Amino acid sequence: MPAIVGVVQVISVGSSSIFNIGDVYKMMPISTAKTFSGSGSFNTGDGLKVTNHYSTTNTYDSDGIDQANIMNL
Template identity: 65%
Template sequence: MPAKVGAVKVITVASSSIFNIGDVYSMCPDSSAKTYAGGGSFNTGDGIHIELENSNTYVYDKDKIDQPVT
């Protein structure tokens, strides 16, 4: 149903957000991210014990594109 909209002031829109005024059928925001983390970084649960002497995280990526969002 069409509507009349008055003045709108948009201060900021985040990178994976959608801003819409009016009728819309479907909205599908896409985003991608590359995360680097050392050993034992994403462990979850109760009573986890991790011993790391030296942990190296290599962030060099020669192809630069892993999974493009189209």
């Protein structure tokens, strides 16, 4: 279904971002990332109380490739 779009002002687009207006079949950003976070991370909300005694994060990764970008064109 066609889209009718008015004026759009783009200030900035990140290096691994996609900006699209209108119809699209497939959108594939070419980027991968790995995030290590400890216990109690990424909690959101009001009035949280997180208690972690002796918390550690295991960052050892024995494999060489987790997710490839092969054929992601």
